[in-house]
């Protein structure tokens with residue numbers, strides 16, 4: 245057996261690496277649909293869709309890469325016949341040469357031209373497709389690197405060359421082949437610790453680029469009808485989250501805890517007469533909603549009151565100098581931070597973009613109020629005692645009553661008190677593909 249990985253075939257102007265790969269493995273599977281005497285290979289029905297480091301320099305919308313296991317003819321026989329396996333691999337590579345030229349490069353050329361997107365301010369680079377075939381399993385080191393930070397193409401190519409020299413494989417690349425990074429990372433991911441599923445329905449060719457028609461009533465029913473699906477909607481803004489808003493070929497994607505839930509829910513939605521027809525559907529095993537990109541829990545006390553900058557974004561600084569930002573879109577996280585004071589104790593998860601020294605918050609908890617959140621006591625007359633200086637008794641400005649020098653605890657603001665000790669996350673529409681909803685993973689886990 246071996247692994248085929250692909251990435252970087254799309255641009256912001258359209259296309260989608262999952263769609264190109266879906267077509268590719270569909271054709272490969274069709275080649276040997278009838279498994280009999282002359283079957284050549286078997287394509288796994290659990291291809292992988294892997295999201296990588298959200299701040300990678302070269303990335304399109306969701307920074308997704310794909311991979312699929314392919315079992316060669318003869319590999320599952322009781323008596324291994326190397327000759328048969330080699331024959332099968334030779335045929336597979338020949339077929340992949342054709343598909344690379346006719347399908348992958350054609351898609352990359354069609355969609356992957358550099359363009360300034362209407363959806364995104366970033367200047368988009370041209371598609372740089374890379375496809376990798378490795379005739380062995382590799383461990384998840386490359387994946388871990390690629391989901392938690394920037395990986396260099398040269399590093400990846402050295403690794404791939406070593407593996408190919410050791411046990412066989414092949415690389416296809418165009419325009420520098422940066423896609424080899426994602427292709428290898430997707431092969432390297434094994435999803436053993438955690439994984440989820442997504443059923444993606446693709447649009448009919450003639451509809452791509454037009455408005456999508458999905459029956460919103462059905463989307464509302466999805467979560468109750470299929471409780472193992474998740475992030476179908478953002479209830480805070482009453483919006484469906486299953487369809488992208490870009491001109492890509494995806495009609496919708498339904499994320500779920502189990503393969504069966506994703507697949508059943510997608511079939512159910514596709515049967516609806518008030519929704520657009522799809523050309524096809526594919527279920528992917530994914531690293532979405534696993535928090536694999538988060539690996540450090542930060543803790544500390546605020547060194548000063550949070551700073552609110554233009555746009556309503558809030559910045560906090562810990563005593564050790566570490567800063568973190570809660571964008572205005574981050575909902576409760578931003579709201580709570582705006583009410584914090586110097587000395588308040590917090591913990592959080594987030595990631596730091598390359599070249600910055602500020603954590604972009606993804607999970608946040610207000611652990612304990614500052615000991616400095618205190619007041620002078622109230623006098624029996626209703627006024628509050630005031631200090632008359634160090635070593636002096638406190639004095640009531642109203643009735644002149646005196647008391648010893650002391651503090652009482654100040655109650656938290658009514659809006660803040662219920663959120664003390666509660667893990668918070670941005671609303672569903674503002675979360676990354678990789679971010680695990682709090683309802684999915686225990687908040688104390690990254």
Ligand SMILES: [Zn+2]
Pocket residue numbers: 623624625626627640641642643644645
């Ligand atoms: Zn008084």
